[in-house]
Amino acid sequence: MKQPRSVGMCIVLSLITCGIYAIYWMYCIHNDVQEVSGVPLGTSGGMVIVLDIITCGIYGVYWNYKMGQLLDNAKGVPNGNSAILYLVLALFGFGIVSMAIMQSELNHFETGVDGL
Numbered sequence: 001m002k003q004p005r006s007v008g009m010c011i012v013l014s015l016i017t018c019g020i021y022a023i024y025w026m027y028c029i030h031n032d033v034q035e036v037s038g039v040p041l042g043t044s045g046g047m048v049i050v051l052d053i054i055t056c057g058i059y060g061v062y063w064n065y066k067m068g069q070l071l072d073n074a075k076g077v078p079n080g081n082s083a084i085l086y087l088v089l090a091l092f093g094f095g096i097v098s099m100a101i102m103q104s105e106l107n108h109f110e111t112g113v114d115g116l
Contacts, residue, residue, distance in 0.1 A: 004107035007100045014096060022096060023049055026060075029067065029102050036109050037070040064090040064098050071105050 005028070014022035027045035034041050043051065051059040068083030082105075086098040 005103055007103050007107070010103060011096060011100060022099070025099060025103075026052070026063075029099060029106065030063070032106050033067050033070050033074075033102070036106060037074040039070060039073070041070075060095060061087065061090045064095060067102055068098075071102065074109070075105070 005025075010021070010025050014020075014025060027049055030041070030043075030045040030048050048059070048063055052063065064086035065083045068080075068086040072078060072080030072082045082101075086102070089095065089098040
């Protein structure tokens with residue numbers, strides 16, 4: 001896994017670049033979750049971006065749910081609620097919040113401390 005990313009900096013860069021950095025951030029999160037969970041996913045980070053663009057964001061909602069499941073399994077909580085939380089946040093237009101929480105959890109895997 002790469003160096004932990006600053007959640008605040010990722011949010012600021014996403015806002016400053018009008019979402020362009022958020023696309024790259026989604027790519028990175030997807031690849032990092034795949035590495036942490038040890039589960040080979042059917043899509044690469046680049047394919048996730050393509051599918052999200054082609055489906056006008058609908059795939060992104062599913063992606064949020066799937067990342068929640070994988071992170072819960074990686075944490076050892078197979079019946080966790082992260083998937084539902086990320087799904088609800090994405091449905092109500094707060095996908096950047098769910099990505100921030102995912103990044104915080106990924107930072108925790110790398111460093112053992114909270115990423116906020």
